[in-house]
Amino acid sequence: MDVNQYLEIFLDETKEHLENLNAQILRLEQEPEDVDTINEIFRAAHSMKGMAGTMGYKRMQTLTHDMENVFSEIRNGTMKVSSDLIDTLFQCLDALEEYNNNIQEEANEGTNDNQALISKLNNYLKASGKGEAVPKESAPAEAAVSSAVSDGAEEKWQDIKLGESELSVLQAAKDGGKNIYGLTVFINENCFLKAARAFLVYKAVEESAEIMVSNPSAQDIEDEKFELDFSLIIISDDTLDNILQAVRSVSEIDKALGGVYELPAAQDTEVVEIVETAEQKPEAAGTPQNQAAPAKAADKKGSGKPVVNRTVRVDIEKLDVLMNLVSELIIAKNSLVSASTDERSSNSGFNEQIEYLESVTTNLHESVMKVRMVPIESVVNKFPRMIRDLSKKLDKKMELYMSGEETELDRTVVDEIGDPLMHLLRNAADHGLESAEVRRQKGKPEVGSIFLEAYQDGNNVVIEVRDDGGGIDVEAVKQKAIDREIITQEQSESMSEKDIINLLFHAGFSTSKKITDISGRGVGLDVVKSKIESLSGEVEVKSKMGEGSTWIIRLPLTLAIIQALMVIVGGEKYAISLGSIQTIEDVSPDEIKLVQNREVIHLRGSVIPIIRLSEELDIESSKAPDENLVVVIVKKGENLAGLVVDELMGQQEIVIKSLGKYISKCKIISGATILGDGEVALILDANALI
């Protein structure tokens, strides 16, 4: 089977399962008794194991398999959830993620066996004294037969999971007085044609027994999709010794281990009648070997490095909407064609069609945007886990509260936002929150709180990272900035508190007294800022000494197309994003007052500074000074400002084009767009103007 075509789905799903596991295991730690959580974990681990197996990722499969065993013990209530165990499980998840990344980059899972983790897991299993240990205990009983080695890890047949139907068949066979054995066969690692050897083993076994179950499956063995060993469950009248003898007679077989397969006790009650299936089953398992073609394995390796593209999973309903819109578009095009060929048609019919076309394209755009939108959940879900790790590492007690995970953002933004958020959270945990002792002295709850909140605000999505820690020490920041020669003593005196806090975003700034591996290398916040700005967003910080700080990230909902107000300043056309516009006012020149040498207007009870765009843009206004002013009131966070323009052109949907890095120096211009007549108009960034 060529699995490459499923690689993308596999990677996507594995990621989902990993996220899910991370979240669920965290919950498990808090509510160790919750059956639903355990079941969910079990399901996720199980499907992951299955997927890894199908794709031929043995190491991944082995690890998930062992994890699954642990989960199964927890589910059965025979193992208690301890903090240590959770740690180990998280390490396992990290290892699995590593496999996944490896697969994504190199199309193979890498060579790390993670033996340490597996043996840790097995230790837990042994400690629990049940589960896998049961067949192990039974193994020594059969020691006389199962030559020498009784190491559980080698007798892999004990790990074979049986479905209900198989169990019932085995039960029936057992009741019919037959013996059920498990076999694990190790092929010499120098063996050239593993599949052929396996085939011979199959044949040898089948002379005196029926093969019930094979792990890996007969098909996989035939395709040489196994390492060096495979396990079988067989039904036989013969003794185990004879069967093992037959297996060992095949050359290039290193070891053959076997034992009596104990049917799980719970299945005893299910005495099932169907004997016919007992005959069919082994046949089904056995037939593929007749066509054993070891050569097949070669073509699998030849396939080159798959390029895994980024994908978005799309709700089928959204696709249906898209499909409908496209068909409407075609209809609109057809009517336009007929309208243009039909000479009698009046102009009004033409206009009607254009209006129709317009509404269709608007809807189409909206739907396509929706398709690109994904909830930020996929990014923030890893944070509770991170905070838990940090809490242990820093030895501070903290709790992360998240809300608004369902808020949707463009996929490209969601992919990029993870790192900056992680940075801010680490900062909050490391610098923000005080140690438990200090907190106690201040009369705060010992456990610090970090909040991660996301919500939509107009055309923006706001993500807030808040902590109830000590807040930013403005004096310390100031002193540090002077020490680092970022500002001079004189400058520092005239700076507002806010300006000083903003110095934190300066490159090479770190106030942490000691550098930890969590934060404080001084490459943090400026990177956060530039990353967010590259996404056309902005970051702001509010802080109150002793009460904590809030970091506010504001991101545009979509990147490509916006509704904009077109204005004219000095004969040039500019676009202002509609999302930032509050109102448009007609102001007479004598309403303008001067406050601290800045022009302001008094509007419905608030004083709003005004910015003359003609001055900002270095161009002559085409209006006489005594004419009434057209003022566009724009909003940035809680600040308002009035932009003075010459003329309004109207609202338009514009496609944002980048100006390229060559002209990126102009802060007040966020991009350009191409108007209907082919002319380029610049987009004003109201946020940068305020």
Place this chain on the structure above:
Amino acid sequence: MEELKTVEMNPLDENSEYETFQYIVIKLGSEQYGIDIKYIDNIVRMQHITRVPKVADYLKGVINLRGEVIPVMSLRLKMELEADEITKATRIIILKLEQHGTIGIMVDAVKEVVTLRSDEIEKVTYDAKEDKINFVNGIGKNGNELISILDLNAVAIEK
């Protein structure tokens, strides 16, 4: 400074003794300059340029080239010559540079395409300590005429 390094060039005619290079010859006033053809994406007529505020004066603005917004600079202003006088012959040459992306440069006129053999091009060396940016990294001899070969990286680099 990296401007003294000549860009890697491909031989166009394998049979000849010397490698040959093709240049588009443009005019700035009375001087002729050559631009390596492999960096040229397009040559377009003068069109409306949208001014961008608060940028260096040699950056004239942006144009729309088939749906892409492309910055345009005046080669004259960049080389600190007199400002452009837009005539019918004025052209915008669209360059695709690895480092700087796509940019357009305004020139007085485009004259012709010439093929020069490597022995017809003389390398120009400068004193590296000199402050001024050197826009020329070679002189080509085409018959009786001299063509200054433009160093496009030096042209595109921001001052």
